[in-house]
Amino acid sequence: MFTEKIGNNAGLIWNALSDGELEVKAVKKATKLTEKDLNLALGWLAREGKISFRQVEKDLFVALA
Numbered sequence: 001m002f003t004e005k006i007g008n009n010a011g012l013i014w015n016a017l018s019d020g021e022l023e024v025k026a027v028k029k030a031t032k033l034t035e036k037d038l039n040l041a042l043g044w045l046a047r048e049g050k051i052s053f054r055q056v057e058k059d060l061f062v063a064l065a
Contacts, residue, residue, distance in 0.1 A: 002040075009033055009041035010050075014064070017051070021063035 009031070016022065016030040028038050042062065045051040054061045 005037070006040045006044050009037050010044045013038070013041050013045060013062075014050070017062065017064050021054070021061050024060045024062055027062060 012031040012033065013027055016027050022030070024038075024042070027042075028035070031038065033041065042051070046053070050065055051062050052065045054063070
């Protein structure tokens with residue numbers, strides 16, 4: 001059950017990132033996911049090697065790999 005939800009949320013993130021790199025807060029706003037659901041889906045995508053992260057000072061950016 002959780003796996004399916006995480007996969008669906010990962011799809012929302014994937015779509016949000018299709019136009020390019022976003023700051024994680026912008027991904028959360030674009031997808032309207034809770035903090036927990038966002039982090040679970042980002043972890044899923046990161047483990048699959050589908051996204052990359054870049055930190056600039058205190059801001060964390062994410063992009064499709």
